[in-house]
Amino acid sequence: MPFLKALASSVAVLEADAAPLSSAVGIFSALRLCLDQSFAELPVAARSSIQGSLGRRLSLIQDPLLVLAFYLDPFWCPVRQRVAAMQWDGTTLPTLRGRAVEFLAGDDASYSLRLSRDLAAFLTYAEQLPVAFAGRDLHPAQWWVLMGEPFPTLRVVALRLFALPPSAAGGERAFKTAKLVHTAVRNRLDPAKADMQTRIMFNSAQLARADIIASYGRSCAEHMLLERLGMAAVDQAPAAPPAPADGTEGAGEEDYAGDIEEVAPAAFDAIVEGVVNGDDNE
């Protein structure tokens, strides 16, 4: 039953409003990998049957650009290496990624070259990231806004891709709002008016919410999948900054500790005096 739970929580992740496009391929790939390594309670026959089902169902939704989005999401960096040889509908993910670049570039050789160069540079950079790097929990769109400057051609593509949802659940939620507008009592509404009222009701509710991209964090389900694969984020101490070349090692904060102890009470007394005497400009 743990697999059923994992599947249910994965679907809950995918239908969330702020879920990034990369989660579709990411979660399905991670589930397939987990079936190889984890969920020992499942018999082999059941496991292979589930793997077949996962492959068949993903082929229903798969498009090369979904695979490109998966490769552009830094969260799924650790999974990429392991799924490289995995076959999806008779094709490997790197092949689909190549097709996506070809599709985006079309006949424009110069654009194709820039896009491929940026992608290669990004993948090399992403491979060097530690398992728990700062910003791993950011929404990938936000990550590309903050960190994507070295890859200018790819950044535009990434931002457009990560603005898309992986599921149609948001649209279905809008239909649910329509049910509140077009009720049994108000059943003679003009369709255009019902449509407008639905949009107002749905969009007002969306606007009243906090910024879902800014407040986005990776779900427990995604972290659990990585944990099952042995790729869980572990807190690492940040790397020490390079030592200065002029031999002044050790001139750190501790050298100023004494000064702070002397200066801080004096400054505080001055502030208090200023407030008491009424010459505080603030």
Added chain:
Amino acid sequence: MELTQGLQARLAARYGGATFSDWADPGHTRENQLALCWIWGLVTDNPTPMRLMRRLAVDTKVCLFSYGCAAHAGNLVAKDLALIELFKSALLDSVAVGVFFTRSTRAGALLAPNAQQLRNAGAKIGSLDLYSRTRWVGEAATITSVLANLLALRRTLTDMNPQRHASAYFPELRPSLTARPPSRHWLSVCRS
């Protein structure tokens, strides 16, 4: 073809003359075309008519690409799982338990205080969910709700027949229970 023309006309009427296919003007560079494209992706669920509609939208350059809904695909995987013998029997048992304890007033009344007592002791026991085809991954919801209620269900049945040991009920679900042992606090409540 007629359908395509209708689609373009509707879009033109709604968006003041501009159609979504204007981005594909061959006079632009590919990069500009991509920048001008209003809608990059179109996502729908996965039945055949919707897949055809997606293809139509891409062919008429309404959008750059289209793809299927991943949540619906996950739901279909759960439906496939329900056909595997292992999950099928668990689902059938769960549905049987759920139907019995929700439709029989007396059984429900006997279960409620037991569940509440365990809930007060800190156990996470929700209501028994009956199977619904339209719920997202409804198979998992049904089975996990029965598993969460397992101790309360056993207590109820033991109350009715004290000579029989609690673990004799639902033996086929026992491995799932032992996979996650209950907490010490929980055990002390059950013993009391």
